[in-house]
Amino acid sequence: MQTELQKLWQPMTHPGTVQADPPKAIKAAEGVFITDTNDHTVLDAVGGLWNVNLGYSCQPIKDAIIQQLQDMPYYSSFRGVTTDTTLELSRVLTDWFGEEKMARAFFTSGGSDSVETALRLARQYHKVRGDKDRYKFISLKKGYHGTHFGGASVNGNGKFRRNYEPYLPGCFHISCPWTYRNPFDEDDPARLAQLCAQQLEDEIVSESADTIAAFIMEPVLGAGGVIVPHSSFMPMVRDICDRHGILLIADEVITAFGRTGAWTGSRLWDVRPDMMCTAKAITNGYFPFGATMIGEGLVDAFESNKDGAGEINHGYTYSGHPVGAAAALATLTQLKTTDVANNAGARGKELGEGLARLKEKHRWIGDARGIGLMHALELVSDLDTKKALDKKSMAVVGEAIYENGVMVRISGNNVILSPALILTDEHVQRIVDAIDAGLDALTQQA
Numbered sequence: 001m002q003t004e005l006q007k008l009w010q011p012m013t014h015p016g017t018v019q020a021d022p023p024k025a026i027k028a029a030e031g032v033f034i035t036d037t038n039d040h041t042v043l044d045a046v047g048g049l050w051n052v053n054l055g056y057s058c059q060p061i062k063d064a065i066i067q068q069l070q071d072m073p074y075y076s077s078f079r080g081v082t083t084d085t086t087l088e089l090s091r092v093l094t095d096w097f098g099e100e101k102m103a104r105a106f107f108t109s110g111g112s113d114s115v116e117t118a119l120r121l122a123r124q125y126h127k128v129r130g131d132k133d134r135y136k137f138i139s140l141k142k143g144y145h146g147t148h149f150g151g152a153s154v155n156g157n158g159k160f161r162r163n164y165e166p167y168l169p170g171c172f173h174i175s176c177p178w179t180y181r182n183p184f185d186e187d188d189p190a191r192l193a194q195l196c197a198q199q200l201e202d203e204i205v206s207e208s209a210d211t212i213a214a215f216i217m218e219p220v221l222g223a224g225g226v227i228v229p230h231s232s233f234m235p236m237v238r239d240i241c242d243r244h245g246i247l248l249i250a251d252e253v254i255t256a257f258g259r260t261g262a263w264t265g266s267r268l269w270d271v272r273p274d275m276m277c278t279a280k281a282i283t284n285g286y287f288p289f290g291a292t293m294i295g296e297g298l299v300d301a302f303e304s305n306k307d308g309a310g311e312i313n314h315g316y317t318y319s320g321h322p323v324g325a326a327a328a329l330a331t332l333t334q335l336k337t338t339d340v341a342n343n344a345g346a347r348g349k350e351l352g353e354g355l356a357r358l359k360e361k362h363r364w365i366g367d368a369r370g371i372g373l374m375h376a377l378e379l380v381s382d383l384d385t386k387k388a389l390d391k392k393s394m395a396v397v398g399e400a401i402y403e404n405g406v407m408v409r410i411s412g413n414n415v416i417l418s419p420a421l422i423l424t425d426e427h428v429q430r431i432v433d434a435i436d437a438g439l440d441a442l443t444q445q446a
């Protein structure tokens with residue numbers, strides 16, 4: 001086992017550290033619990049990677065995957081053919097996103113693919129309509145949009161960009177409405193939202209609106225540290241985009257299936273984007289799959305095009321994979337019948353209250369924030385200067401939480417929580433208690 005692990009290079013990891021500090025190998029999972037190869041069982045407060053919304057024991061999804069493998073394990077969806085399961089999913093998904101007026105689905109193999117697809121289709125949409133200079137993208141600092149070159153170019157976090165530059169020309173970033181740290185020194189969420197929206201408008205004017213294809217944002221920023229914009233922010237962005245002919249892409253790879261307590265992040269803020277990027281929980285994490293949803297306002301430009309400019313010369317071997325489509329169909333049925341968005345809202349409130357209590361108790365917590373079942377604790381070594389807690393101390397906290405029965409995600413100086421949406425109140429308490437113990441362990445050794 002050890003030899004095997006040491007031959008693995010992992011995402012978002014320095015390969016050198018794998019030799020000295022091998023990763024935990026998870027060998028089993030049930031409900032919201034995972035078990036490692038040392039037979040240590042913990043509650044998975046990461047929910048796989050924001051994606052196992054229904055937990056690890058959702059039998060109807062497993063059955064649907066097995067059945068599809070038996071019936072027809074693969075067929076392509078390139079020009080002229082597709083599969084019946086793929087077609088059915090496109091119908092079900094356009095219903096699922098009916099409130100956002102999504103009218104077509106383009107299938108992908110994951111979140112980065114979904115973002116890449118949306119960015120490409122945004123440029124193409126303007127070209128098809130003869131608005132040929134619109135190629136630029138604007139996005140939020142701290143936003144995360146995957147790791148393909150397009151997505152990484154609109155990513156707003158230097159950490160994910162620095163080692164792979166140069167990126168696409170024409171990508172610009174504005175401040176995100178992060179009350180704990182922002183260049184305006186503004187901690188009022190509504191006022192900050194307004195300042196960030198003004199910055200967007202300023203950027204559009206300075207770049208010239210007729211060169212900008214799209215603005216892309218996560219309705220709630222996830223990997224950047226669970227940053228929840230004020231409810232006025234995304235509607236203001238929608239309005240600005242409309243006034244300047246710019247498409248609004250909602251990157252809902254984390255938020256599309258109930259995690260915020262609403263079924264989609266755009267719905268949470270009462271916004272209709274032009275496109276939505278989805279993946280992750282669409283198959284409950286059981287099969288790599290994604291969908292870029294295309295809003296009704298874009299459809300006619302492509303479908304009525306006669307000169308070839310509307311042809312989509314983009315796609316993946318596994319676009320519309322029937323096993324993924326079967327998994328997605330079963331997942332959507334389960335999501336609805338179990339009404340987990342509602343549970344995410346209720347348990348999320350309890351989790352937020354628990355974390356706020358920890359903030360009162362532990363001097364390490366600079367900020368506790370979140371919505372639904374996506375939360376973050378931002379840890380600092382000094383509450384006044386907000387100096388980020390160092391890597392070694394973060395590792396101590398993460399390990400102590402794990403020893404106390406809960407897996408959390410340590411990302412920079414954030415403890416990120418994104419458990420399954422089937423969580424109970426007892427599970428919430430267990431998460432809060434384990435973090436409490438993890439922070440006590442840090443205090444003891446400081």
Ligand SMILES: Cc1ncc(COP(=O)(O)O)c(C=O)c1O
Binds near residue numbers: 110113146222253279
């Ligand atoms: C908002 C967002 N967009 C895109 C991605 C990329 O998805 P994937 O890792 O499936 O390529 C992620 C992954 O975490 C994400 O959170």
